[in-house]
Amino acid sequence: MKLYLASGNAHKAAELQALATSGGLAVEIISARAVGGMPPVEEDTGTFVGNARKKALALRAKLPADAWVLADDSGVCVEALDGGPGVESAYYAGPQGDSAANLAKLAAVMRDVPEGRRGACFYCLLLVAGPGGAEQVFEGKCEGVLLREPRGGAGFGYDPLFVPTGYTQSYAELGDVVKGQISHRARAWAELATWLRKRTA
Numbered sequence: 194m195k196l197y198l199a200s201g202n203a204h205k206a207a208e209l210q211a212l213a214t215s216g217g218l219a220v221e222i223i224s225a226r227a228v229g230g231m232p233p234v235e236e237d238t239g240t241f242v243g244n245a246r247k248k249a250l251a252l253r254a255k256l257p258a259d260a261w262v263l264a265d266d267s268g269v270c271v272e273a274l275d276g277g278p279g280v281e282s283a284y285y286a287g288p289q290g291d292s293a294a295n296l297a298k299l300a301a302v303m304r305d306v307p308e309g310r311r312g313a314c315f316y317c318l319l320l321v322a323g324p325g326g327a328e329q330v331f332e333g334k335c336e337g338v339l340l341r342e343p344r345g346g347a348g349f350g351y352d353p354l355f356v357p358t359g360y361t362q363s364y365a366e367l368g369d370v371v372k373g374q375i376s377h378r379a380r381a382w383a384e385l386a387t388w389l390r391k392r393t394a
Contacts, residue, residue: 194393196321197223197256199248199264201231204349205378209263212373212382218389222263225252241266241280242330245320253322261323263385267377269351271339272312273303279316282351292350296343300354303339311338315355315364315377319385329388333380348372 198206203224210222225231232251236244249264256262268282278285278299286294303311319331336358343353345365352364357375364372373379 194219194261194389195221195223196261196263197225197228197252199225199231199245199252199262201225205265208369208373208378209382211369212379213386215373216382216386218386219393220389228252228255236266236280236283239280241268241316241318242320244280245318245330246322246328249320249322259324261321264320264322265317265378265381266320267315267317269299269355270314270316271299271303273306273310296351296354299339299351300341300343303354304341306339308338313337313339313355315351317377317381319378319381321385321388329385331381331384331388333377333382333384335375335377335380 198209200206201224206222206224213220213222232255234248234251236247238244238247245264245266248266249262253260253262266280268279270276270279282295283290286298314337315335317333321329337356339354340356340363343365344363345353347368348365355364356362357364360367364376
């Protein structure tokens with residue numbers, strides 16, 4: 194089965210393909226880049242599911258009628274920021290969507306927040322859209338805390354600032370194998386994989 198990923202983010206495509214392959218699924222994740230690029234989408238719905246749906250439908254409009262599209266919307270939700278940046282995580286430092294600037298801003302905002310209020314979670318919503326308006330939604334969450342300064346050179350986005358519960362290393366220090374087992378995206382993918390196995394059985 195082919196799933197067209199409604200994103201131009203190479204990291205996401207590789208991460209999702211690795212999850213599919215490691216789970217033994219006969220699924221090919223095809224980046225939007227392979228079909229001419231992701232159409233511009235204004236992520237203005239205020240919800241993870243609304244943004245994911247907009248992205249999925251925008252890419253689906255470029256594809257054959259029988260195509261299935263996978264979109265994700267994810268972010269970091271911080272206790273001390275009343276759940277922010279949340280759905281605005283990709284644009285926290287401004288509309289340019291600069292991940293380094295986003296990371297630097299969150300580190301700065303949180304620098305003086307005391308230990309007991311540094312709780313956060315990474316949240317991922319995966320949405321699959323198919324023929325005839327078919328739609329499935331899958332969710333995943335990983336709880337943890339935020340460091341005062343970024344650590345680690347792997348991962349992307351806010352990974353260097355986030356330490357998952359039960360670990361002392363940041364997402365960006367844990368490596369792909371561990372992250373692939375515990376991440377918010379891995380947990381949402383596990384739900385999606387169950388659905389895919391039923392479809393491809």
